[in-house]
Amino acid sequence: MKKIYLDYAASTPIDPRVLKVLNSQLKNNFANSMSLHFFGQKAALAVEESRRKIARIINAKEDEIIFTSSATESNNLAIKGVAFAAKKRGKNHLIVSSIEHDCVLESAKWLKTQGFDVSFLSVDKFGFVNLEELEKLINKKTFLVSVIHANNEIGTIQDITSIGRICRKKGVYFHTDAAQSFAREDIDVQKMNIDLLTASSHKIYGPKGIAFLYVKKGVLIEPILHGGGHENGLRSSTLNVPSIVGFAAAAEIMRKEAKKENKRLKKLRDYMIKKILTTIPRTHLNGHPERRLANNINISFNGVEGEALVMELSFAGVAVSTGSACSSKNLMPSHVLCALGLPPQEAHGSLRISLGRDTKKEEVDYTISVLKKTVERLRKISPF
Amino acid sequence: MKNLYSKKTLKHFRSPHNFGEIKDADAIGEAGNIVCGDVMTLYLKMGKNKKGEEIIKEAKFKTYGCVAAIATSSVITDLVRGKTIEEALKISKDEIVKILEGLPPIKIHCSVLATEALAEAIYQYLLKNKRKIPEDLLKKHQIIEKSKNLIEERYQEWIKLQNAIKK
Numbered sequence: 001m002k003k004i005y006l007d008y009a010a011s012t013p014i015d016p017r018v019l020k021v022l023n024s025q026l027k028n029n030f031a032n033s034m035s036l037h038f039f040g041q042k043a044a045l046a047v048e049e050s051r052r053k054i055a056r057i058i059n060a061k062e063d064e065i066i067f068t069s070s071a072t073e074s075n076n077l078a079i080k081g082v083a084f085a086a087k088k089r090g091k092n093h094l095i096v097s098s099i100e101h102d103c104v105l106e107s108a109k110w111l112k113t114q115g116f117d118v119s120f121l122s123v124d125k126f127g128f129v130n131l132e133e134l135e136k137l138i139n140k141k142t143f144l145v146s147v148i149h150a151n152n153e154i155g156t157i158q159d160i161t162s163i164g165r166i167c168r169k170k171g172v173y174f175h176t177d178a179a180q181s182f183a184r185e186d187i188d189v190q191k192m193n194i195d196l197l198t199a200s201s202h203k204i205y206g207p208k209g210i211a212f213l214y215v216k217k218g219v220l221i222e223p224i225l226h227g228g229g230h231e232n233g234l235r236s237s238t239l240n241v242p243s244i245v246g247f248a249a250a251a252e253i254m255r256k257e258a259k260k261e262n263k264r265l266k267k268l269r270d271y272m273i274k275k276i277l278t279t280i281p282r283t284h285l286n287g288h289p290e291r292r293l294a295n296n297i298n299i300s301f302n303g304v305e306g307e308a309l310v311m312e313l314s315f316a317g318v319a320v321s322t323g324s325a326c327s328s329k330n331l332m333p334s335h336v337l338c339a340l341g342l343p344p345q346e347a348h349g350s351l352r353i354s355l356g357r358d359t360k361k362e363e364v365d366y367t368i369s370v371l372k373k374t375v376e377r378l379r380k381i382s383p384f
Numbered sequence: 385m386k387n388l389y390s391k392k393t394l395k396h397f398r399s400p401h402n403f404g405e406i407k408d409a410d411a412i413g414e415a416g417n418i419v420c421g422d423v424m425t426l427y428l429k430m431g432k433n434k435k436g437e438e439i440i441k442e443a444k445f446k447t448y449g450c451v452a453a454i455a456t457s458s459v460i461t462d463l464v465r466g467k468t469i470e471e472a473l474k475i476s477k478d479e480i481v482k483i484l485e486g487l488p489p490i491k492i493h494c495s496v497l498a499t500e501a502l503a504e505a506i507y508q509y510l511l512k513n514k515r516k517i518p519e520d521l522l523k524k525h526q527i528i529e530k531s532k533n534l535i536e537e538r539y540q541e542w543i544k545l546q547n548a549i550k551k
Contacts, residue, residue: 305421307450308397311389315398333421344539345448348421381403381454383425383446 002317004363008295008356009152009180010321014250015205015357021249022207025242033239034228043241050248057255058197058214059188066213066231067244071179071200072103074213077224077235078175078196079107079146083116085220086143093117093141097129098339099156100148101177105335108146117141123339126288127156131166138170145174149197150181153323153336153352154287155296157185164193173219179203179211180293183254184262195219199251201243205357206250210243262294265355272353272364273297279368280375286337286350297353298323300337300346304378309351309371312378316370321352345384389451390485396455401462402444409444411512413505416497417532419539422449424457426501428509433466440464440472445501452487452494459483460498469506473521475499500528 005013014022025046031039033047048062055062068074083094096108098120108118119137121129129147138145145167150157160176167174175196178187182199189197196219200211215221215234227236277283282302301309306322313320323334333347342350353367389397406427416422424447431441443461447454459480464472477495481487487495507525510517517525 303448305449305453307421308454311394311397311451315394333419344419344421348418381400381446382448383423384448 002363002366004318004367006353006355006359006363006367007319007321008359009155009203009293009352009354011202011208012205012356013358014207014246015253017253018206018246018250022242022246025245029241029245031241033241034230043239046245047239047241050244053248053252054212055214057183057187057251058194058199059190060214061217063232064214064217066215066234067239068211068213068235069209069237069240071101071177071198071203071211074198074200074211075101075103075146075177076107077213077221078198078215079104079144080111080224081221081234082144082173082175082196082219083111083114084222087116089143089220091141091143093119093139094144094146095119095121095134095137095142096146097121097123097148099123099127099151099154099336100146101152101179104146104148104177121145121147125340126291127151127154127336127340128288128291129158129163131159131162134163135166135170138166138172142170142172145172147174147176148180149176149178149187150185150293150296151287151336152180153334154298154340155180155292156287157181157291157293160194161192167195168193180296183251184258184294189214189216196221201247201250204250204254207243207246210240210247212247261357265294265359268355268359268361268364269294269297271361272355272368273299275364275368276371280372283375284346286340286342293354295355295359297351297355299351299353300342301349301351301375302346303382303384304349304375306348306350308378309349309374312374313367313370316374318367318370320367321354323347323350323352388488388491389455390487392483392485393451393455393487396458396484397451400445400454400458402442402458403446403461404444405446406442406444411505411509413501413503413508415500415504415528416449416453417535417539418448419535422453422494422497423447424449424453424497424501426457426460426498426505428464428505430509437468439466439468441466447497449497450491450494452484452491453497455484456480456487456495456498457501460502464502469510472502473506473518475502500524504528 031043033043051062051065173195177198179200195216197214202208225236286298310322337347409427410430411428413426427444429442433439443464445457447457480495503524
């Protein structure tokens with residue numbers, strides 16, 4: 001049976017070149033980077049070189065990169081760390097968009113229970129945040145605005161330059177979760193006025209369990225993990241040296257190849273979107289037709305439920321994902337699709353198809369043909 | 385998605401029994417809510433057995449929903465066939481779950497969808513024919529109505545929350 005992976009937004013396979021680096025690091029660079037002896041110093045050197053590589057990609061300084069274990073941890077550190085520091089200055093209001101990843105939304109909601117005020121910024125039908133509303137929401141008590149750079153479900157890429165400009169003008173910190181876009185899209189933290197930025201390795205063909213938070217010099221932030229004072233005192237924990245080096249290697253490769261690869265992916269993406277929309281009735285695209293990640297497709301299929309679709313595709317050897325409630329813990333449809341204004345039946349019937357380096361046109365064609373049959377079959381059973 | 389489902393469940397999902405409509409159905413029952421992503425319509429055709437008792441002669445369904453919802457719909461249409469109203473009303477969600485060789489805990493509510501659609505179909509049938517509605521069935525009908533409204537309310541609240549979030 002064919003096995004086609006079209007869930008690259010969930011995670012990516014490791015790049016063979018990165019695997020080589022990782023293997024050699026695991027074998028040869030085992031020491032604790034805090035140790036003073038030459039073993040330790042070798043590890044420390046490898047970390048610092050990786051930090052430089054990563055910093056360069058977003059035009060940051062190397063000591064502004066804090067390594068963490070996941071994008072979730074980075075986002076928690078950004079939101080909670082800045083909140084705790086702001087409290088000392090008498091500020092207690094933060095703004096997050098309504099289409100953030102759960103780790104940002106849940107962190108913000110938790111802060112609410114700790115006496116903070118949270119505003120949720122609305123989005124239009126494409127998923128773009130309302131910039132006028134953002135300006136109005138910022139008040140004297142506001143310390144942070146957090147808006148996801150490229151949305152993980154619908155792929156919409158925000159105008160973060162404008163958001164950064166507004167935040168700078170109003171004197172509040174701007175954090176962006178760039179887990180889906182780092183190294184794939186152009187990011188310049190200085191030009192874009194970004195104060196904090198989250199990125200993760202396993203989304204760009206690097207190892208899992210390693211991520212970073214960029215924290216602009218001078219940003220007031222408290223650590224969440226206390227201990228040996230690693231990472232400028234912001235994230236105590238022995239450094240995961242091999243993974244850090246692997247992450248940096250993956251990031252450099254992605255950055256170098258992004259332009260060409262994005263062009264290829266966009267062509268495939270647009271071909272697949274057009275083919276689905278024109279050959280399967282009662283379907284529509286979620287997110288913006290152009291200002292979206294080069295590898296993201298999100299389509300609603302009226303009359304069929306997402307989990308059923310995902311399972312049936314999985315039987316045919318195609319791996320995709322859904323924002324359906326039946327696949328979630330709270331049995332509510334995707335908050336992102338609902339924020340766009342989609343009625344429940346359309347939010348339930350959505351698929352996210354995310355393409356990647358190994359995706360070929362034949363796989364796309366095969367997927368479309370399976371999708372057609374599956375939707376037809378499920379619609380026959382469905383009352384809608 | 386993990387290997388959540390039993391082989392039996394997947395079999396029913398992939399080749400469901402008795403799906404479709406009965407054009408001249410004697411009874412139609414609807415359960416579920418689009419908000420939760422599960423809606424089932426059950427069609428019944430009544431008849432008589434050799435003893436002359438009234439039985440469910442044919443059952444068909446149309447379901448919008450996940451794997452578990454479609455599989456439980458398929459199972460219940462098999463189960464009710466040939467049963468008297470009294471017997472049919474005794475079918476429990478546990479029986480369906482057992483036939484499916486188990487369901488993931490979060491999906492148990494889907495098996496309720498099928499028993500509720502059946503209860504609703506029988507309730508509507510008895511009501512239409514001005515027959516006596518057993519007290520248990522009446523109660524069940526009221527609970528289903530109430531939970532439908534509750535889900536609707538919960539959804540409206542959730543939408544309100546989403547809108548408040550936007551303010």
